[in-house]
Amino acid sequence: MQEFNWNKLSFSDQEKTERFIATQIGKDLDMPAAEFIAGYTQMFGLQPGEIICQQGDDSSYLCIISRGRANIIKTDSEGNEKIVGSIGPGQPLGELSLFDTEPRSASAVASTPVEMFVLEQFSFELLCENNTRVWAKLIKPLVKSMAKRFRQTSGLLAEYLKY
Numbered sequence: 365m366q367e368f369n370w371n372k373l374s375f376s377d378q379e380k381t382e383r384f385i386a387t388q389i390g391k392d393l394d395m396p397a398a399e400f401i402a403g404y405t406q407m408f409g410l411q412p413g414e415i416i417c418q419q420g421d422d423s424s425y426l427c428i429i430s431r432g433r434a435n436i437i438k439t440d441s442e443g444n445e446k447i448v449g450s451i452g453p454g455q456p457l458g459e460l461s462l463f464d465t466e467p468r469s470a471s472a473v474a475s476t477p478v479e480m481f482v483l484e485q486f487s488f489e490l491l492c493e494n495n496t497r498v499w500a501k502l503i504k505p506l507v508k509s510m511a512k513r514f515r516q517t518s519g520l521l522a523e524y525l526k527y
Contacts, residue, residue, distance in 0.1 A: 370408035373479060380407065384481060387428050387454040389505045397498045404487040409479050416472035416480070417458055423468065424461040424485035426506070429453055432478035437471040450475065459506045462488050 375383065377399065384390040384402040393401070407430070410416065416427055419439055429451055436449040436457070448470065451457055457472050462485060483491075492499040 368406075368408060368482065370410050370414065373407040373409050375407060377403070380405075383407075383430050383479075384428075387430065387456075387481070388509065389428055389454075389456055389502065391454075392505065393501055397501050400495060400498050401483075401491065401502055402481070404491045405481040405483045407479065407481055409477065410474040412474050412476055414474045414478075416474060416478075417461075417468050417470075419468050419471040421468045422465075424465075426456060426459050426462050426483040426488070427472070428456045428481040428483075430479040430481060432474060432476045432480075434472045434478055435475045437473060438469075439471070445471075456506065456509050459510055461485070462506070 381395065381399045381402045384405070385393065385395075385398045390398045390401070405428075410432075416434055417423060417425075419437070431453055433450055433452045434457065435447045436451065437445050438448045439445050451472075458468070460466075461468060462483075491502070
């Protein structure tokens with residue numbers, strides 16, 4: 365298991381499940397499925413400026429923002445950091461790390477106080493082993509999120525390509 369240096373938050377199982385259902389990932393789940401998935405997560409609080417993940421790291425965990433906002437930052441080839449996006453309540457980040465073994469493609473930094481769910485790679489795989497049906501319900505919104513970001517990015521890229 366990964367060691368996180370963030371402030372661990374404690375909520376009752378019911379409150380944790382209710383918060384999970386309020387996210388984009390949990391909104392279409394029934395209560396038992398949301399409760400099952402939420403049970404595999406940890407909740408943390410971060411202050412503005414705290415790093416959620418760092419571009420180039422080989423860490424594998426998904427974060428789902430429950431409260432607050434985080435900036436997504438890319439470092440260009442000249443070493444300049446650029447904010448390329450912002451995510452807020454209900455949105456996931458780092459989902460790609462659960463599916464590939466590549467280093468993080470961007471950094472994420474809390475821009476306001478943040479509360480977030482964290483699902484580590486080990487827990488993601490254990491969830492699959494213990495209940496594939498519920499795991500599949502988790503996969504669908506994660507893939508939708510990745511597809512949406514891919515479409516946005518490819519649309520932006522098309523604007524900058526000159527032939």
